[in-house]
Amino acid sequence: MSLVMRKIYITLALLILGVAGMAYLYFSTLMKDSNNNDHALYTVVNSAPVIFTFENDKGFYDILSKQEVTTELLGTEKSQLLKTLKSAIVDNSGINNWIEGKKVILGFLPGQNNTVDFAIAVQLQNMDVNEASLKNLKAEIKKEGNYYELKFGDTAKCYLSLKNQAIFISNSKQGITQINAAKNTESDFADYIKKNSRFAKNTLANIYVNYGQLPSLLKNILNSTLTGELSLFNKQNAYAALSYNFGSDKLLLNGYTEVNSETNFFKLFADQKEQKVSIDQCFPEQTANYTLFTIEDYEKWSKALKNLQKENKEEDKINKQHQEINEQYRIKIEQSFPVYFNKQLAVLQLKTGEKIGVVDIKNGDKLEQFLLDLSTEYAPEIRIFKEPHLLGNFFGEPFKKFERPFFTIIDNHFVVANYASTLQVFLNSYRGNKLLVSTNDYTYFKDQISSSATIAFYINRDNSSDIFSKNLRAPYYKQYQSKNGVKDYNAFGYQLSADNGKFLSNVLLLKNQTTNTIDSLKY
Incomplete structure (x- = not known):
């Protein structure tokens, strides 16, 4: 092989290595940014087998206020707390700009003493929200470790955490502690939600179900084991992605259920x-x-x-x-x-x-x-x-x-x-x-x-x-x-x-x- 040809091959090899190196750096940075942008989602799915997502948009709340199914399913106490949070955050112009137009993630997770807790998460992205900013909430704020206790009036109480440019709110101490302990790790369920959310942009709200984790939630609701007619919900390696349709006399969901096993x-x-x-x-x-x-x-x-x-x-x-x-x-x-x-x-x-x-x-x-x-x-x-x-x-x-x-x-x-x-x-x-x-x-x-x-x-x-x-x-x-x-x-x-x-x-x-x-x- 001539000296000229050897130099050409060496140059080509260096170019290929350089391109590969730049591509690696680019995509690793892209994936890192993507994980940071989805930190709220990855954190909540670690604890919650049922995820409800919607855009923080006035039209959504107007429609939701005209039907009663959420109150009837969630119960008076949790529904009232959600209404209080909506009033304190969404109806508060000084606070709503944190999450205006952003996706809200509402997860339902097993709580202590056979309860069902909820966790709300919003990815803030490039927004500096700190304890001083929380004063606009018009709530009694108390710092407890790495989260805050928010008290609205005499009874309504919730817990808030700021982490990785995301805001997390739960109705219970255990819920917020669980969220704070969760790591931003890979999750097939989170990836499934991300993939399916691309096809659900024109829907008002979506529900995602991880049937593999669902028994951990249902055991707090049921006295019985998930056998017989309840076996549908027992450790099924399956996900569902469903669009939420509003109605005064019914709850209607449409979408896909995917069995993975x-x-x-x-x-x-x-x-x-x-x-x-x-x-x-x-x-x-x-x-x-x-x-x-x-x-x-x-x-x-x-x-x-x-x-x-x-x-x-x-x-x-x-x-x-x-x-x-x-x-x-x-x-x-x-x-x-x-x-x-x-x-x-x-x-x-x-x-x-x-x-x-x-x-x-x-x-x-x-x-x-x-x-x-x-x-x-x-x-x-x-x-x-x-x-x-x-x-x-x-x-x-x-x-x-x-x-x-x-x-x-x-x-x-x-x-x-x-x-x-x-x-x-x-x-x-x-x-x-x-x-x-x-x-x-x-x-x-x-x-x-x-x-x-x-x-x-x-x-x-x-x-x-x-x-x-x-x-x-x-x-x-x-x-x-x-x-x-x-x-x-x-x-x-x-x-x-x-x-x-x-x-x-x-x-x-x-x-x-x-x-x-x-x-x-x-x-």
């Missing part, structure tokens, strides 16, 4: 096209809650279920059981439910707490014949399985609670329960046309939400009263029963519709309608 049961439905929901047509009128699933392609879905069972080390046990059944009863068990299944299944709970599983089927008479040797007659219309776990083997997690159930088949509905008396309640309601779909409240709920879904959850407030009296801690059950709480709300729904690996989501909390309003809908 491949070994999550709900992930099995991420590529199943939504279906028009019809299975709820047979549910008894005393239904308190239900979870329903639609499966467009059972063969494809079943392969995914088997992969999940393999991952959970259940596959060998299931295969062995099926082989023993095939040999003992001289049938092919794989030709039962997979052959006769008809796209929809559900698990519901009655107001008494009893649980029922329903599977829509084709050719119910043939399936009944197929299952004759596998079951024993208990009553003229009710039989019981001889072998356990069959429904869980074919339909997964929701049906594992029916280990060796009683069953009946009526009008191509395969219905199971752990008690024969529960099935009799179902049959009596069905034949007497005492159904959920015949009630005015459910009719109105269905009118307000999409008729199609891949997965849907529903809670009927009135029918769930006894269940919640056992599951909710006393202060929250009081809020549930209070006229100033959610007593006037009758229905909660959460719909998931598969969309390219994620779920389009609709969340609805609906108020009761007066008789006149409901009657007017009929004409």
Whole structure:
């Protein structure tokens, strides 16, 4: 190689190293600035599984003041404190210029003694806010360590911290202490919020949920563990990004729910096209809650279920059981439910707490014949399985609670329960046309939400009263029963519709309608 060529190569190498070095410095500085600019967000998400964000804009507060849902959900005490803070900060021109036009982050986090605290955070950026500036708040200010206690009047009290060009406010000492202790570390949830906030610029407010951390918040609200119908909220590796829509008679959220784990049961439905929901047509009128699933392609879905069972080390046990059944009863068990299944299944709970599983089927008479040797007659219309776990083997997690159930088949509905008396309640309601779909409240709920879904959850407030009296801690059950709480709300729904690996989501909390309003809908 000539001396000239060697010099050219050396020069090129130095140029490349120089460019790489400058690029590294540029992007590392950019990332550092970005982390500083998002310090408020990264700090709050470390403690709060539920995040509410909005722009500090007069129009937002004008709309919020015209609806009551925040007061009814949060309770009088926290709502009043938020109103006091709004008056002290937003309506105070000497203070509002700190946060004018900036994003407000409101996080809900677990507190002490089974409470739910909140933390408000705003990234101030390049603004010098100090203790002297706080005097404009017109509050009694007391310095306590690395935070301030603010007292408004005789009762309203909150705690404030200034950190990394961000302002943090909490209703509790523990909340502000937790915020001060939090580090500005990497967070998948914070990154998820940042990514999705780019697509939500035209919405008034947004809610983000980290289902993985949600149990830490719910354990302060519930007496029970997150099993059964509450398993949706139990350590799910999933995030939701939802837009908040205001209304006087409902809370409506729209957006996406994203399941991050491949070994999550709900992930099995991420590529199943939504279906028009019809299975709820047979549910008894005393239904308190239900979870329903639609499966467009059972063969494809079943392969995914088997992969999940393999991952959970259940596959060998299931295969062995099926082989023993095939040999003992001289049938092919794989030709039962997979052959006769008809796209929809559900698990519901009655107001008494009893649980029922329903599977829509084709050719119910043939399936009944197929299952004759596998079951024993208990009553003229009710039989019981001889072998356990069959429904869980074919339909997964929701049906594992029916280990060796009683069953009946009526009008191509395969219905199971752990008690024969529960099935009799179902049959009596069905034949007497005492159904959920015949009630005015459910009719109105269905009118307000999409008729199609891949997965849907529903809670009927009135029918769930006894269940919640056992599951909710006393202060929250009081809020549930209070006229100033959610007593006037009758229905909660959460719909998931598969969309390219994620779920389009609709969340609805609906108020009761007066008789006149409901009657007017009929004409």
